[in-house]
Amino acid sequence: MDASKRASLGRNSFVSLSGIEELLKDLAGQIVQPVSRRTLKRSREEEANQHGILRTMDIVVDEQKHRLQFLDPKAFLQAVVKNSAGFAEMLSQLTTGSSFGSPLSWCLYTDEVTPGNAMRPRQNRKVFAAYWSCLEWSVRVLQSEEAWLPLMVVRSTVVKAIGGVTVLWKHLMEQVLCPMQAGVVVELPVVGARMLFFELRCFIADEVALKQLHTPESMAAAAGYVATAASSHATAAEMTRLEQAMGLNHHAGGVLLDPFLGPRFFGSLMFDWMHILLVTGIVGIQCGLTLGFLHGAGWTTDRINFFLNTFRLPDRIQKGGFQDVLTKREKIAEPVRGSASELLTLVPLLRFYVEKRVVPVADDELRRRLRPFLLLADLLQTFRTLATTTIDAHVLAASVKEYLDDFLAVHGDSDWVPKFHSLMHLAPQYRHHNCLLSCFCHERKHKVVKKYTNQLCNWTTGFEKTILQDLISSQLRIMKDWTPANYTKVRLLEPTKKAPVQLERQVTEALGCPGPFVASLEALHGGGYPVHRGDFVFVRAYGEETLGQADLHLQAAGETWKVVSFLHRVAPDIFQAAGSIGKTLVPRSLILQTVAYSLMDEQAVVVRDV
Structure with missing residues (x-):
């Protein structure tokens, strides 16, 4: 092959020459057998049939039969245990679930997924997806999408044809609930065969749950009231108005009116705090109103936006920053619109600006108007910490009430939306479930569903299958190498390489252990989040918290270490950026958190909890 042809290799698909070189090295001496799409399909079907996971059920509506597929959770659990040693080990360490009297808390989730272009006039590919997990698998594990097993994927057109989601869940639960309650036999390491029992105790969703603005008792009464109205031959218009007023839809064959399944759904609902606060929710409304007050006091949006955009975020959230979310509004007090990640990053930075720049020079009236935002920032941070800490549900309820009372006192009820009411139910649900989950991981899980649905051109026969x-x-x-330690174990993250020679020499002298050592630009720290080279981090050293800038990570003496350049503290949130105290080798377990920072006049201003 001449030089011109070699130079053009991969250019049509944007592959670099070095990438082609590495690929050819990997394939050197190997015989690559061509694989057809038919072979891949046959292999996929054999794997599904091998474990007996894929099941079928028929739903008859108006004498028309609809055949739907779902994944048997009992068979799926047995297959995952057999395939994943880490998952099996986690189940063997559970202290509950081995008896019918103390079952595991089965948790279900559902949402509508829109693959491809959401603006297309035809939405035939819209599907309802459902996943399941268990509350006893710890909140940290439940934050990972791998810990939620698929249950079903059904086209929205089919769901509408059978009478809606409530009918779908009724028929699905009739197929899977009793077998899970009766127990699942799994082969676990050390303990051997073990029977695990399940009981439906948690049903979390976003928009579906947000429509249910009732306690379990009032929801049951509301469903009965709507059913009574339907039986009294109310007109379609009257039923529509009644359903809107009651916050639920009536269907005689739905799950809410089922005498066996209805009470279980009433008592298992969990609202998603992430959607209540961050998805066209309370945080956007509150930030917009607060920015309106600040603008009226001379603190313009452009001025605030310039200050916030001087901050550099940790590498793990840099791409999901908040650039220009404040300038997208047409009116001064209009709600701030942005993704959940953008608003989650915006709130602590805006709070820092209000507390450090505005409050010290504000009059009493402006401070009173800013108080609801500061209370909401505290409340948002409380919900974020529930993944790793526990609090008293009464304290959480008091914090919610204090914020809502202040909001009404300052802003009135003109901006009040149903999500404010939903916020009141989070504390009782936290007390009932001993945890509050968010749907961040489920939104990430949807990417897997979208990945496969986008590849299909025929969305009729065999789509769900x-x-x-x-x-x-x-x-x-994914579960083959899965382990709960993936989210908490301090370790280097890929890619890794051999540490520089000079660093190896210094580490050998400091630790007294010979090389070679493996180094990386990124590692998982003690809080369960990745730290990248260049991030500013707080480190617990000599009994106090100190700020430093992260450098290389390396593995030595059976532990993960971090090279950190410590900075001199000037004020509680200000550190001298020009010149460091010196570089130190720090165990990664002592890294507390990453922070946002802004470099001003050779000083670093830092903001925590981003």
Whole structure:
């Protein structure tokens, strides 16, 4: 092959020459057998049939039969245990679930997923997806999408044809609930065969849950009241108005009116605090109103936006920053619109600006108007910490009430939306479930569903079956090397390479252990989040918290270490950026958190909890 042809290799698909070189090295001496799409499909079907996970049920509506596929949770659990040693070890350490009297808390989730272009006039690919997990698997594990196993994927057009989501859940629960309650036999390491029992105790969703603005008792009464109205031959218009007023839809064959399943759903609802606060929710409304007050007092949006954009975020959230979310509004007090990640990053930085720049020079009236925002910032941080800490549910309820009372006192009820009411139910639900989950991980899980649905051109015959077979294969492949320690164990993250020679020499002298050592630009720290080279971090050293800038990470003497350049503290949130105290080798377990920072006049201003 001449030089011109070699130079053009991969250019049509944007592959670099070095990438082609590495690929050819990997393939050197190997015989690559061509694989057809038919072979891949046959392999996928054999894997699904091998474990007996894919099941079928028929739903008859108006004498028309609809055949739906779902994934048997009992067979899926047995397949995952057999395929994943880490998952099996986690189940063997559970202290509950081994008896019918103390079952595991089965948790379900559902949402509508829109693959492809959401603006297309035809939405045939819209699907309802459902996943399941268990509350006893710890909140940290439940924050990972791998810990939620697929249950079903059904086209929205089919769901509408059978009478809606409530009918779908009724028929699905009739298929899977009793077998899970009766127990699942799994082979676990050390303990051997073990029977695990499950009981439906948690049903979390976003928009579906937010419509249910009732306690379990009032929801049951409301469903009965709507059913009574329907039986009294109310007109369609009257039923529509009644359903809107009651906050639920009536369907005689739905799950809410089922005498066996209805009470279980009433008592298992959990609202998603992430959607209540961050998805077209309370945080956007509150930030907009607060910015309106600040603008009226001379603190313009452009001035605030310039200050906030001087901050550099930790590498793990740099791409999901908040640039220009404040300038997208047309009116001064209009709600701030942005993604959940953008608002989650915006709130602590805006709070820092209000507390450090505005409050010290504000009059009493402006301070009173800013108080609801500061209370909401505290409340948001409380919900974020529930993944790693526990609080008293009564304290949480008091914090919610204090914020809502202040909001009404300052802003009135003109901006009050149903999500403010939903916020009141989070504390009782936290007391009932001993935890509050968010749907961040489920939104990430949707990417897997979208990945496979986008590849299909025929969304009629066999659509759900093909998607579910792909999900089975994907889930088993992901869980093969899965372990709960993936989210908490301090370790280097890929890619890794040999540490520089000079660093190896210094580490050998300091620790007294010979090299070679493995180094990386990124590692997981003690808080369970990745730290990248260049991030500013707080480190617990000599009994106090000190700020430093992260450098290389390396593995030595059986522990993960971090090279940190410590900075001199000038004020509680200000550090001298020009010149460091010196570089120190710090165990990664002592890293507390990453922070946002802004360099001003050779000084670093830092903001925590981003």
